[in-house]
Amino acid sequence: MTKMILSDCSSSTTSRLLPLTSHKFLRISHSRNVHFSLIPSISRVSFPSLSLRPHASSSTLISAKMAADSVAKIIDGKSVARQIREEVAAEITRMKEAIGVIPGLAVILVGDRKDSATYVRNKKKACEAAGINSYEVHLPETSTEEEVLNSISKFNEDPSVHGILVQLPLPSHINEEKMLNAVGIEKDVDGFHPLNIGRLAMRGREPLFVPCTPKGCIELLHRYGVQIKGKKAVVIGRSNIVGMPAALLLQREDATVTIVHSRTKNPEAITKEADIIISAVGQANMVRGSWIKPGAVIIDVGINPIDDPESARGYRLVGDVCYEEAVTVASAITPVPGGVGPMTIAMLLSNTLSSAKRVHGFH
Amino acid sequence: MTKMILSDCSSSTTSRLLPLTSHKFLRISHSRNVHFSLIPSISRVSFPSLSLRPHASSSTLISAKMAADSVAKIIDGKSVARQIREEVAAEITRMKEAIGVIPGLAVILVGDRKDSATYVRNKKKACEAAGINSYEVHLPETSTEEEVLNSISKFNEDPSVHGILVQLPLPSHINEEKMLNAVGIEKDVDGFHPLNIGRLAMRGREPLFVPCTPKGCIELLHRYGVQIKGKKAVVIGRSNIVGMPAALLLQREDATVTIVHSRTKNPEAITKEADIIISAVGQANMVRGSWIKPGAVIIDVGINPIDDPESARGYRLVGDVCYEEAVTVASAITPVPGGVGPMTIAMLLSNTLSSAKRVHGFH
Numbered sequence: 093m094t095k096m097i098l099s100d101c102s103s104s105t106t107s108r109l110l111p112l113t114s115h116k117f118l119r120i121s122h123s124r125n126v127h128f129s130l131i132p133s134i135s136r137v138s139f140p141s142l143s144l145r146p147h148a149s150s151s152t153l154i155s156a157k158m159a160a161d162s163v164a165k166i167i168d169g170k171s172v173a174r175q176i177r178e179e180v181a182a183e184i185t186r187m188k189e190a191i192g193v194i195p196g197l198a199v200i201l202v203g204d205r206k207d208s209a210t211y212v213r214n215k216k217k218a219c220e221a222a223g224i225n226s227y228e229v230h231l232p233e234t235s236t237e238e239e240v241l242n243s244i245s246k247f248n249e250d251p252s253v254h255g256i257l258v259q260l261p262l263p264s265h266i267n268e269e270k271m272l273n274a275v276g277i278e279k280d281v282d283g284f285h286p287l288n289i290g291r292l293a294m295r296g297r298e299p300l301f302v303p304c305t306p307k308g309c310i311e312l313l314h315r316y317g318v319q320i321k322g323k324k325a326v327v328i329g330r331s332n333i334v335g336m337p338a339a340l341l342l343q344r345e346d347a348t349v350t351i352v353h354s355r356t357k358n359p360e361a362i363t364k365e366a367d368i369i370i371s372a373v374g375q376a377n378m379v380r381g382s383w384i385k386p387g388a389v390i391i392d393v394g395i396n397p398i399d400d401p402e403s404a405r406g407y408r409l410v411g412d413v414c415y416e417e418a419v420t421v422a423s424a425i426t427p428v429p430g431g432v433g434p435m436t437i438a439m440l441l442s443n444t445l446s447s448a449k450r451v452h453g454f455h
Numbered sequence: 456m457t458k459m460i461l462s463d464c465s466s467s468t469t470s471r472l473l474p475l476t477s478h479k480f481l482r483i484s485h486s487r488n489v490h491f492s493l494i495p496s497i498s499r500v501s502f503p504s505l506s507l508r509p510h511a512s513s514s515t516l517i518s519a520k521m522a523a524d525s526v527a528k529i530i531d532g533k534s535v536a537r538q539i540r541e542e543v544a545a546e547i548t549r550m551k552e553a554i555g556v557i558p559g560l561a562v563i564l565v566g567d568r569k570d571s572a573t574y575v576r577n578k579k580k581a582c583e584a585a586g587i588n589s590y591e592v593h594l595p596e597t598s599t600e601e602e603v604l605n606s607i608s609k610f611n612e613d614p615s616v617h618g619i620l621v622q623l624p625l626p627s628h629i630n631e632e633k634m635l636n637a638v639g640i641e642k643d644v645d646g647f648h649p650l651n652i653g654r655l656a657m658r659g660r661e662p663l664f665v666p667c668t669p670k671g672c673i674e675l676l677h678r679y680g681v682q683i684k685g686k687k688a689v690v691i692g693r694s695n696i697v698g699m700p701a702a703l704l705l706q707r708e709d710a711t712v713t714i715v716h717s718r719t720k721n722p723e724a725i726t727k728e729a730d731i732i733i734s735a736v737g738q739a740n741m742v743r744g745s746w747i748k749p750g751a752v753i754i755d756v757g758i759n760p761i762d763d764p765e766s767a768r769g770y771r772l773v774g775d776v777c778y779e780e781a782v783t784v785a786s787a788i789t790p791v792p793g794g795v796g797p798m799t800i801a802m803l804l805s806n807t808l809s810s811a812k813r814v815h816g817f818h
Contacts (some may be wrong), residue, residue: 346716
């Protein structure tokens with residue numbers, strides 16, 4: 093049985109496109125389901141005194157791997173994200189009552205990708221729940237660059253809009269860089285503008301916004317009292333939207349950061365040195381238990397679909413990290429799903445609130 | 456005698472402000488002088504076939520530590536910088552003949568710091584030698600921010616100016632960030648604008664300019680045929696003008712990069728893993744021989760004055776790296792002075808030329 097579970101991860105890394113027998117999947121997905129169903133209760137039991145305040149001083153909260161049960165603490169992103177959304181909603185109520193301002197978030201969706209439509213719908217719902225006005229422009233797949241730029245420009249000028257999102261990916265005939273650069277820097281709630289990234293990289297400069305997913309990763313570390321200063325951190329993946337800004341954020345908090353990427357030789361040995369691992373590479377189960385230093389804290393950004401005939405959808409989602417191996421080595425880990433995922437929208441709401449506060453000088 | 460030489464570096468790291476006896480200095484500086492006086496001749500002998508072309512394919516040129524003499528090759532920045540300045544001068548002549556355009560560099564100097572005046576004078580001389588028109592505004596120490604901004608704005612609008620430098624440091628009553636941000640992005644030949652830094656950090660984006668000193672470091676690696684891709688690189692120091700952009704540049708060339716800084720625990724062990732070390736920390740002789748992996752390539756950006764009663768000036772310049780120890784371990788090393796130092800102005804001339812070419816669409 094144990095061997096069968098391990099083969100889940102090993103098959104993914106050696107060749108994740110290898111077809112597996114349905115027999116194997118049956119057992120594997122069963123084992124996974126057990127893990128996932130445990131997550132909410134474990135997290136509730138493990139963090140009875142979790143304060144959920146940023147920069148919690150309880151840096152010893154997660155100190156070392158629990159010798160007793162050899163199972164990592166689960167970093168419950170779903171619950172932290174809910175908490176943040178409640179905090180944002182409370183602040184919005186306070187601002188509305190004090191100065192009558194309601195934050196506004198505009199989303200520009202081009203084309204008919206189903207996944208993009210789902211993301212946009214989720215963002216809209218989250219806005220409504222938090223008390224943020226949401227504005228949406230849905231342009232046809234055949235739109236010209238000029239038409240998209242017109243929409244961006246309209247929102248740039250609209251004082252009731254405090255954040256503008258251009259849903260990616262855009263149709264291939266539209267220049268993504270050009271569109272993102274057109275978003276006014278003071279409404280760039282995604283934090284993707286190079287001016288924001290430049291300020292993030294520079295000491296003594298402050299970005300107006302930090303990209304939502306990496307900001308969510310760091311927020312999870314903060315709220316679980318994980319010390320960053322002086323720690324060795326490895327970020328796996330160097331994308332503009334997660335890996336690179338995550339490395340810059342860790343660096344700003346005085347970690348010693350190494351970025352591991354596709355050209356890195358012996359990524360296993362380098363990753364094994366890390367006290368904190370943020371993986372954002374999009375490769376199912378790539379990080380094995382042998383890559384992890386005992387007691388390390390793992391933030392798994394990957395959300396990778398793998399075939400699963402057991403599931404009604406025909407697939408299930410796993411992270412970049414082989415969860416069932418990592419959980420026996422790490423001191424804390426985010427599950428997939430339910431880890432970093434829910435944090436992204438929470439940070440987007442938080443960025444939109446910050447933007448409205450800044451524009452209106454509300455503290 | 457050997458012990459005396461070692462004590463030069465050890466005294467600097469344990470406490471570089473410790474007074475040494477003049478007897479020690481006498482011996483030490485003598486030993487140093489021998490090294491320095493050897494540099495030009497060693498470099499000429501060691502690189503008879505040095506092509507001095509960018510991205511030299513001779514990646515085996517510096518492959519491993521020479522077992523025979525156990526002395527690192529000297530990376531002769533002075534000679535490479537001279538070569539680059541000649542290349543720039545030739546291109547300027549070609550452009551002038553083809554389209555009648557002469558590149559222009561404007562320098563704004565505020566106050567009466569002697570070191571700043573020297574730098575500005577050196578830049579002006581280098582411009583003249585390369586055929587670049589140089590413009591200078593010297594404002595009094597008591598200038599207001601508005602007066603400095605006026606000068607910047609005038610040069611921003613002047614089409615004969617292709618690069619603008621604000622000489623740092625500025626008097627303390629002037630906001631440095633505000634001044635640097637005022638320099639038009641297309642004339643930011645220093646590459647310090649956060650928009651340029653952001654583009655440098657992002658994959659698929661191109662900065663208009665790369666900061667001169669880190670660009671000079673990478674250029675030295677290129678021209679000496681040092682392979683960067685897939686190598687482990689450690690950058691010591693995370694300043695906005697050298698360490699951080701140097702790390703971003705190495706990362707763009709597919710090195711696996713770690714930044715070591717003042718909060719890093721056990722910097723020696725981390726540095727010892729590196730195939731390439733760029734040190735830009737400004738601490739005399741901090742990197743000892745024991746920090747260096749045999750065969751590593753060392754780029755030493757530090758230029759640190761240390762007391763030297765032997766010298767007419769009362770001091771001499773040393774790098775961040777303990778040269779006499781490193782030279783027996785590394786496969787190649789930049790001396791101080793004569794390593795990275797001369798590269799900065801060469802890269803500034805190169806950036807100014809690129810700017811003029813870009814504006815006039817000249818290739």
